Amino acid sequence: MPIRRRMQKQTDSTWPSASHQAKSPPNSKHDSPNAGHKSSPLQTRPFITSVEQSTQSTTGLSLQAQSQSTQFDLTQFNLFANHSSQLNPATSTAQATYIQRECGVDESCPAGMEYASSWDNNDPTSSHSGSVNASGNLSYGYSWGQQNTVGIDNDTYMSTSSGYNAGASFNPNNGQVGITGGYSQSTQIGEQTDTRGVGGSGYLDFNSRGELEGGGGTANVTANGTSINIGGGILVSAQPPRLDTDGRYIVTWKREYTVSAGGGHTNASGRGGSASYGGKESTTGSRKFDTQSAAQAFYDGGVWASLDPEDASQLQAGDQISQTDSDQITGGASAQAMGLTVGANITVGDSHSVEVTGLGNQRVSVKVLDSSILGGALSLGAPGVSMTGGLQSTDSNGYIVTFDLSTAAGQSAFQYLTRQGQLPPGGRGYTLKANIEGSQTEESSGFSLAGTSVTNKNTTSETTTTYAADQRTVEERTGAESSGVTVPFLGSFSESDQLTATDDSSASNRTYSVSSNVNSSSTEDVNKELARSTGVHFNSVSNELANQQSRRWTVTSSFSQAQIERLVREIRRGNWNHHSLIYESGDGADFAAEVRAAGDDWDRIDRALTAFVSETGDSGLDLIRSTLGISPRYSLTLQGDPYMTGEAGHTALAQKLRGWTTRLDNQTSPREVGAQIATELRQQRTRLTAISDPERYPDLPNELRGQEMTRTEGEIAELETLQTRARDLVQQNNQSDQMMSVDPSLDPTANSCEMTDAQAVSLEWDAINAFETRVTNKRTDCADMGNDARRAHWIHRGAYTQGPRSAYETWGERHWYGDDDHAAQYESAKSALDSGNSAWQKAEELWGDYRAAKSRLEFTEPAQIVGTLDSTLGDQLVKTFNKFSLARGLYQTALRRYDTIREAHPEAVNNQFYAYTHGHQLPDELKLE
Numbered sequence: 065m066p067i068r069r070r071m072q073k074q075t076d077s078t079w080p081s082a083s084h085q086a087k088s089p090p091n092s093k094h095d096s097p098n099a100g101h102k103s104s105p106l107q108t109r110p111f112i113t114s115v116e117q118s119t120q121s122t123t124g125l126s127l128q129a130q131s132q133s134t135q136f137d138l139t140q141f142n143l144f145a146n147h148s149s150q151l152n153p154a155t156s157t158a159q160a161t162y163i164q165r166e167c168g169v170d171e172s173c174p175a176g177m178e179y180a181s182s183w184d185n186n187d188p189t190s191s192h193s194g195s196v197n198a199s200g201n202l203s204y205g206y207s208w209g210q211q212n213t214v215g216i217d218n219d220t221y222m223s224t225s226s227g228y229n230a231g232a233s234f235n236p237n238n239g240q241v242g243i244t245g246g247y248s249q250s251t252q253i254g255e256q257t258d259t260r261g262v263g264g265s266g267y268l269d270f271n272s273r274g275e276l277e278g279g280g281g282t283a284n285v286t287a288n289g290t291s292i293n294i295g296g297g298i299l300v301s302a303q304p305p306r307l308d309t310d311g312r313y314i315v316t317w318k319r320e321y322t323v324s325a326g327g328g329h330t331n332a333s334g335r336g337g338s339a340s341y342g343g344k345e346s347t348t349g350s351r352k353f354d355t356q357s358a359a360q361a362f363y364d365g366g367v368w369a370s371l372d373p374e375d376a377s378q379l380q381a382g383d384q385i386s387q388t389d390s391d392q393i394t395g396g397a398s399a400q401a402m403g404l405t406v407g408a409n410i411t412v413g414d415s416h417s418v419e420v421t422g423l424g425n426q427r428v429s430v431k432v433l434d435s436s437i438l439g440g441a442l443s444l445g446a447p448g449v450s451m452t453g454g455l456q457s458t459d460s461n462g463y464i465v466t467f468d469l470s471t472a473a474g475q476s477a478f479q480y481l482t483r484q485g486q487l488p489p490g491g492r493g494y495t496l497k498a499n500i501e502g503s504q505t506e507e508s509s510g511f512s513l514a515g516t517s518v519t520n521k522n523t524t525s526e527t528t529t530t531y532a533a534d535q536r537t538v539e540e541r542t543g544a545e546s547s548g549v550t551v552p553f554l555g556s557f558s559e560s561d562q563l564t565a566t567d568d569s570s571a572s573n574r575t576y577s578v579s580s581n582v583n584s585s586s587t588e589d590v591n592k593e594l595a596r597s598t599g600v601h602f603n604s605v606s607n608e609l610a611n612q613q614s615r616r617w618t619v620t621s622s623f624s625q626a627q628i629e630r631l632v633r634e635i636r637r638g639n640w641n642h643h644s645l646i647y648e649s650g651d652g653a654d655f656a657a658e659v660r661a662a663g664d665d666w667d668r669i670d671r672a673l674t675a676f677v678s679e680t681g682d683s684g685l686d687l688i689r690s691t692l693g694i695s696p697r698y699s700l701t702l703q704g705d706p707y708m709t710g711e712a713g714h715t716a717l718a719q720k721l722r723g724w725t726t727r728l729d730n731q732t733s734p735r736e737v738g739a740q741i742a743t744e745l746r747q748q749r750t751r752l753t754a755i756s757d758p759e760r761y762p763d764l765p766n767e768l769r770g771q772e773m774t775r776t777e778g779e780i781a782e783l784e785t786l787q788t789r790a791r792d793l794v795q796q797n798n799q800s801d802q803m804m805s806v807d808p809s810l811d812p813t814a815n816s817c818e819m820t821d822a823q824a825v826s827l828e829w830d831a832i833n834a835f836e837t838r839v840t841n842k843r844t845d846c847a848d849m850g851n852d853a854r855r856a857h858w859i860h861r862g863a864y865t866q867g868p869r870s871a872y873e874t875w876g877e878r879h880w881y882g883d884d885d886h887a888a889q890y891e892s893a894k895s896a897l898d899s900g901n902s903a904w905q906k907a908e909e910l911w912g913d914y915r916a917a918k919s920r921l922e923f924t925e926p927a928q929i930v931g932t933l934d935s936t937l938g939d940q941l942v943k944t945f946n947k948f949s950l951a952r953g954l955y956q957t958a959l960r961r962y963d964t965i966r967e968a969h970p971e972a973v974n975n976q977f978y979a980y981t982h983g984h985q986l987p988d989e990l991k992l993e
Contacts, residue, residue, distance in 0.1 A: 205231035224251045239270035239277070248286075256332060260287040277301065280322075289336065292327040302368055305359035307706075312352040313359035317368040320346040330398070337397040338409075347371065349385035371418060371482040377469035379422025387482075390415035392437070405445040411456070413437040416485055426470040430481065433462035433500065441508075452510040457503070463487075464498040464529075502527035515552040521545070522678045526671075539567045539667070543674030545681030546581075555585030559593050561685055563677040565670040574666065576623040576673075578685060578696070583616040588888075590617060590763035597682045598698055599689045600767035603895040615763060616703040620711055621696035623688070632669060634691050635659045652676075652687065700764070700772055707754045708761070714775070720744065721782055728789050734797070738790030745783050749942060752776045756950040758896070758957050766899045766954070773950070777943060784939050828933040832918075835938065839945045843911065846952040847992040850904060853897055853955040855986040856962035860890075864979035871976035875965065886965045893961035900954030904992060907947030914940040 194204040209227030226249040233242045246263025266281035280297025302317035321344065328338030347370060353359040362368075371387050379385070396409025419431040439456030465487065468474040477493025487494065504525035511518045523544045530537050546560035560581045567574045580597035584590045595602035598619055635656050658672035677684045689695065701710030709716075727737050754760055755772055862870035876890035918937055966977055973981045 200236040201234070203231070203233040205229070224249065226250075239274075240267060241270075242267035258288055261285070289331055290327070290329040294325045296323040297321070302363060305353070305356055305363055307356075308352065312354055313356050314350055314352045315359050315363045315368075316348070316350045318346065318348045319368070319370075320344065333400065335397075335399045337395070339393070339395040341394075342392045343390065345387070345389045347385065347387045349383075351383045352380060371420065373469050373475040373478050376420050376422075376428050376467075376478065377426045377475075379420065379428060381422055381424040383422040384420065386417060386419040388415055388417040398443075403446055405443075407443040407445075409441050411437065411439040411441075418482060423466070427466060427468050428478070429464060429466050429497070430478070431462065431464050431500075432481070433460050435460035439506075449513045450511070452508075454506075454508045456506045456508075458506075460500070460502045460504075462500040463496060464500065465494045465496050467494050496532045498529050498531045500527065500529050517550045518548070520547045524671075524675055524678045534570075537567075537569045541565045541670045541674045543676065543678035545678050545684075547681070557584040557586065557589050557593075559583070559597070559682070561597060561677065561681040563674055563685065565674060567666070567670070573625040574628070574670070575625070576628055577620065578622060579618060579620045580682065580685075581616065581618050587615075587763040590615065591765055593682075594619060594763070594768065595765045597685065598765075598768060599686055599695060600765050601895065602765050603892050603899075617708075617763070618701040618703075618710060619768070620699045620701075623692075623696065627692055627694065628669075628673070631688060631691055632659055652680075652684075697775070698768060698771060700768060702761070707751045708772075714779070717744075717748075717779055721779075721786065724786050724790075728786065728793065731793055734790045734793035738787060738794060741783055741787045741790060745780065745787065748776060748780050748783065749946075752780065752946055753949060756946055756953065758953045766895065770899075773946075777946075780942075781939070832933055832937050832941070835941050835945075839911070839941055839948065842945055842948045842952070843907070846904065846907070846948045846955070849952050849955040849959065850900060850992045851986055853900065853959040853962070854990055854992070856959055856966075857893070857897055858986055858990065859977065859979045859984075860893075860962055860965070864982070864984050865976050866978045867975045869976075871965065871969070871972065874972075874976060875969070886968070889961050889965055893958045893965075896954045896958035896961065900951045900958060903947055903951035903954060907944055907951055910940060910944040910947055914944055 188208065188210040190206070190208040192204075192206050194202070196202050207227060207229040209225065211223065211225040226247075228245070228247040230245040231243065234240070242265070244263075244265040246261060248259070248261030248263070250260075251258045262283075262285045264281065264283040267279060268276065269278035271277045276298070278297070278299045278301075280295065282293065282295035284291065284293040286292075297320075299318065299320040299322075302315060305313045305315050308314040323343045324341065326338065326340030328336060330336030349368065351359075351362060353362065371385060376385065390413065392411060392413035394409055394411045396407060398405060398407035400406075414437065415433075415435045417431075417433045417435075419433075421429045421431075423429055435458050437456060437458050439454060441452060441454035443450065443452045445451070465481075467478045469478060471493070473493035475493075477488050480488040481494075502525065504523065507522045509520050521544075523542070523546075525540075525542045527540045528537060529540075542562060542564045544560060544562040546558070548556065548558035550556040558581075562579050564577045564579075565574060566577070580594070582590050582593045582597070584593070592602045594600075594617060598621070636659065655672055655676040659669055662668040662672065680687070699711040699714060700708050701712070702708035724737050724741060728734060752773060755769060755776065758764075758766070758769070761769065860871045860876075862873070865871070872890055875886040877887070914937060917940065921933070921936065966972075966980065969976070978984075
């Protein structure tokens with residue numbers, strides 16, 4: 065249909081209102097010379113009455129120096145420059161009016177088809193900025209923008225804005241170079257908005273040797289609700305050498321390549337769809353070295369191992385390299401209505417992983433796993449709130465093979481596998497060890513409100529490994545529950561609990577392992593969750609220790625098959641539901657029904673057990689423990705801590721103990737073995753002192769700390785027994801005994817074979833007496849701290865209180881009216897005091913045993929006791945010293961809690977805290993002697 069235009073006289077009403085940010089023209093009426101001509105084209109030019117241009121530029125130099133002991137800090141040096149300009153047509157106008165007719169040549173236009181428009185607000189702006197600091201970091205940015213507003217009738221306006229930006233940065237210290245740029249345009253007509261744009265960014269990261277460590281880039285295009293984006297990146301990183309639990313130095317590294325692409329469209333009504341693709345190839349590895357210098361040389365080399373025969377052949381026993389290739393495609397749709405947004409998506413993906421483990425002597429074991437993923441998710445959102453839910457299943461299969469890389473056939477087969485992703489035909493160059501099949505189901509949910517988010521995930525999996533040599537099968541079934549909370553400005557918290565049931569066809573019993581992970585920025589939250597996951601009591605944490613940096617704890621334990629069998633019997637008898645309200649929630653009832661229906665089918669029982677834990681997490685584990693009436697032994701791992709190394713640390717020590725025992729059984733180098741044992745003893749006693757300190761691990765419940773201490777004391781006792789055996793063998797072979805005792809000051813038998821028995825024993829007694837003095841001083845210090853804590857408890861519980869209620873009754877008891885400001889602190893103080901009293905009592909028992917043993921040996925013939933005092937008395941002294949140290953630390957914690965409460969209430973100095981003010985002391989009958 066032809067469009068005819070003719071100019072019409074413009075009236076005042078055709079200009080946009082002030083709310084549209086349009087400026088009033090200097091002449092509100094303008095007669096067009098072409099008025100009345102039907103076919104005249106639009107031929108008007110902007111009428112500009114005046115133009116204003118302003119330019120601003122700024123350069124500056126800031127120099128800050130801080131003086132302290134005549135030393136100056138010039139790191140705050142900064143040079144900056146800025147420039148901006150703007151064209152402001154404050155009084156300019158551009159006027160054009162027309163009537164648009166969408167009708168035939170001979171037709172008259174219906175009413176309402178006449179439109180008038182006016183143009184105003186053409187204000188381009190641009191700016192430059194750049195900076196350089198004392199470290200040499202450079203940055204530069206430039207932007208340009210313009211906005212136009214067009215009025216259409218009295219009720220409609222059109223606004224257009226456009227601009228582009230560009231920037232670059234350079235950080236010479238980190239070797240990082242980055243660029244960014246883009247162009248965008250937005251047009252709004254009435255209620256409709258059209259946005260278009262294109263942009264991109266990229267960066268490169270180099271190390272000090274000029275080698276590429278990382279890089280990446282993104283690009284995106286948007287138009288009319290449609291968006292397309294692509295991206296990619298590379299990352300190469302390694303961690304410096306660190307001492308591993310087996311005493312060797314380990315270097316870990318990672319190399320990763322990523323690519324992504326996606327697109328989507330959303331129409332004006334809020335309905336739309338999207339699709340995305342993500343691909344990743346990553347290689348991770350670890351190498352161990354006997355010396356730190358060798359590990360550092362490998363780390364500094366910068367060319368870390370990859371999946372090729374040459375690198376793989378250098379792997380020592382336990383070293384690993386793994387590579388994973390993954391692809392994922394996601395498609396979805398969304399819709400909006402009445403402020404709500406509903407979305408759904410489906411994800412399809414696959415992955416291929418190769419894990420190479422060194423066996424020593426150029427032999428490697430390779431585990432290959434191929435997995436396929438299918439998942440879906442739903443989402444519901446409104447302004448400030450959203451909910452999500454998803455389900456994902458993974459099926460996998462693979463195998464384990466070994467290669468001898470010292471042979472040409474082994475190298476060829478290994479290279480074929482790593483390049484082609486499958487074993488070479490013909491079966492040459494490798495040995496098939498096992499086949500693997502597995503599946504996993506994961507349910508997830510999430511909720512967010514005003515920045516606070518809560519997530520939950522429930523996972524069950526099954527893996528069957530069949531060994532080729534004897535067709536032995538190992539079936540693993542796992543149930544895991546994890547959750548997390550993030551609160552703005554307060555921090556984050558996450559925890560997970562897992563139970564794994566293992567059935568090895570070659571073993572007589574099934575095994576059931578349990579692990580819990582806790583990670584939080586709140587020390588008290590970690591303490592509570594560790595207690596909940598293990599079934600022990602938590603102890604509150606003082607304010608000064610309550611918010612340390614985030615720490616990640618892992619706690620592991622196990623149930624025996626006999627215990628699980630007893631659990632099944634109790635469930636079938638109905639003797640378990642009174643232990644926990646969880647039984648009434650449905651999960652417990654379903655579990656009980658499945659166990660009763662399973663009969664003797666233990667595969668079915670294990671599936672029910674792991675599914676139950678995946679749904680209930682720590683509550684389900686607590687229900688199992690309470691039904692059995694047991695408290696398992698736990699192993700504790702604190703990420704990055706040298707002392708809390710978990711089961712791996714205990715296993716490594718057990719391997720050393722077995723090795724030393726074998727060497728002593730064979731009488732192989734007893735002097736060398738004794739020296740190694742003495743070194744290990746010092747390390748373990750240092751560890752015992754560290755884990756005994758409540759302030760070092762405020763997030764660890766006291767009961768778990770006590771378990772770890774008891775286990776460590778047992779290991780120390782084994783070491784001391786072996787040390788005595790080594791010393792006896794040295795003396796039998798007339799070798800000089802150079803071994804150290806638990807403390808460097810305890811060296812009672814140096815060159816004892818060259819002395820008389822009396823001289824050697826005299827040296828031993830000197831060392832024992834010297835260490836006894838240290839224990840006596842520690843005991844006195846502990847008693848003083850304990851009496852201070854007991855006095856605080858005595859006063860807070862009402863001693864010399866001048867009012868009707870004690871401090872504890874005022875602020876510590878939980879009342880219906882909520883006057884319990886310090887209830888948690890009082891609970892923590894009482895818990896620490898009770899634990900301190902228990903540790904003091906144990907230390908006193910050890911102290912008494914030591915003195916009794918000493919009195920028996922003081923008058924024994926030197927020949928009968930030479931070389932034995934260290935193991936008989938030295939061991940008791942060390943245990944006593946550590947117990948007094950633990951008690952003192954607990955007393956100090958309790959005292960700090962009480963003092964914190966007292967300091968918070970200065971108004972109570974002559975009431976609840978009258979005894980402090982007037983110096984009343986703890987009665988003698990309540991004191992530690």
